[in-house]
Amino acid sequence: MTPTEVASLYADRWAIEDTNRNLKQYLGVQHPQSWVGDGPERIVALAGWLYSAVWHWYLVVHTEDPTWPDRPWYTTKRTPSFADALATLRGETWSAILGGPAPDLDPPQIATTLISVLASAA
Secondary structure, three states: OOHHHHHHHHHHHHHHHHHHHHHHHHHOOOOOOOOOOOHHHHHHHHHHHHHHHHHHHHHHHOOOOOOOOOOOOOOOOOOOOHHHHHHHHHHHHHHHHHOOOOOOOOOOHHHHHHHHHHHHOO
């Protein structure tokens, strides 16, 4: 094979490798809690569905205004990652659970900071 063909085949596989890494790193597929029968296969299938559902939600809800944390060392970032989509979903979920900031908090940024930390936590 020519170097161009090898590079092309590798480039075609990149999305699959990135998905596998995200499934392992963010959804815990590498350490299933069930080793009986079809348990590991079911966990991988469920994680794949969850991965797809998170991306679908993010792309539907945040298509017009994609967001991700500001990283001073990564000024060239133009597209969100799965970690960004997952953190956004967590942040919106925690915001819905905790509601708006309580009026008696001093300062009111405490609730916003708490939600931000919970969203980025694994």
